[in-house]
Amino acid sequence: MSQKIKDAGFNITVYNRTIEKAKVLSNYGIDVSKSSTKLIESVDVIITMLSDFNAIVSSLFSDKTAFENKTVIQMSTISPKESILLKERINKLGGKYFEAPVLGSLQQIEEEKLIVLVGGAEDDKNKYEKLFESFSNKIVYIGEVGKAAAIKLSLNQLIASETAAFSMSLGYLRENNVDVEKFMDILRGSALYAPTFDKKLNNFLERDFDNPNFPLKHLLKDVRLMISEFQQNGINTLPLEGVEEIIKEGVEKKLSEKDYPSLYNVIHPPPKS
Incomplete structure (x- = not known):
């Protein structure tokens, strides 16, 4: 910048x-x-x-x-x-x-x-x-002042939640040996699609989370801020608290400096060598 x-x-x-x-x-x-x-x-x-x-x-x-x-x-x-x-x-x-x-x-x-x-x-x-x-x-x-900050937190909440949700579906499909491209083709034509799924797809598939755009540790910081803010405004944060636990586990597993989609490795752990 x-x-x-x-x-x-x-x-x-x-x-x-x-x-x-x-x-x-x-x-x-x-x-x-x-x-x-x-x-x-x-x-x-x-x-x-x-x-x-x-x-x-x-x-x-x-x-x-x-x-x-x-x-x-x-x-x-x-x-x-x-x-x-x-x-x-x-x-x-x-x-x-x-x-x-x-x-x-x-x-x-x-x-x-x-x-x-x-x-x-x-x-x-x-x-x-x-x-x-x-x-x-x-x-x-x-x-x-304050209104743009609120929108920013709302958008970042989607980053965390959408990434976790996609990771669950992708991990389940791969465990069942389903053709991921067929799944993506259906997803792209539906109201469920978000462009970020394609943007990060190869990173998920290759488990390549180096060269971070947004390190996982920063997403954890933001998620904790969101939970605090949302609770103060009467929003039920149970779904986001689950995502927080996943990200926290990723940080504990030394993924803190990896790009945020690395939370996939917590949701769908790599095969043990």
């Missing part, structure tokens, strides 16, 4: 809490800051894309942080309440804030097809449209 933003003509500086992960970007002419405080001081717009709310807070706020005449665009997966808390805190420090979580991963970034969900003032979407267009072809204004 940093490369796409730079290629679109924007000046960009990056910071990562693990500095080694950011250093590779210097090979592409992107400035790397050794501290988040110095980065915030040097720019007008701050984009956060971090693992969770606590990581955002620790990166954004210090005794020396000032946000006067600065805008924070929050793109991480967090809860609506957490997003509102960030807005209130940044506003008190003189800055502007809106949320813009995205749907998609590395392939969509490369193809400039991320879906951006904007929560804030509608003017925020319009003002930063050129920035978003460097990696997106669909920018959707959702409403006030």
Whole structure:
């Protein structure tokens, strides 16, 4: 994403809490800051894309942080309440804030097809449209801060649940030596089909979950956040709690750094050698 933003003509500086992960970007002419405080001081717009709310807070706020005449665009997966808390805190420090979580991963970034969900003032979407267009072809204004965060969690719930559901069906078919392509042909012509099934099919069949777009450990973090959020809103989370247990088992079996469809190996374990 940093490369796409730079290629679109924007000046960009990056910071990562693990500095080694950011250093590779210097090979592409992107400035790397050794501290988040110095980065915030040097720019007008701050984009956060971090693992969770606590990581955002620790990166954004210090005794020396000032946000006067600065805008924070929050793109991480967090809860609506957490997003509102960030807005209130940044506003008190003189800055502007809106949320813009995205749907998609590395392939969509490369193809400039991320879906951006904007929560804030509608003017925020319009003002930063050129920035978003460097990696997106669909920018959707959702409403006030918190609304886009809610949609992002709802979408990520489908990632977890659909992957688990497909894994169960696929595993059952393979145990019964059923032609998977015949199953897929029927599925594609039905209302049950989701494109992600085909997108990840070869990964399932080959049990190839290296080069992750979305590591399993991050899906576990998101699922736990979803369960907490949904329960607070009176939603029965029993189906998702089952998926959480499957993902948790996958992480315990050292699949945490594998791509999220690796939960298939928990649902339909590989044959013992």
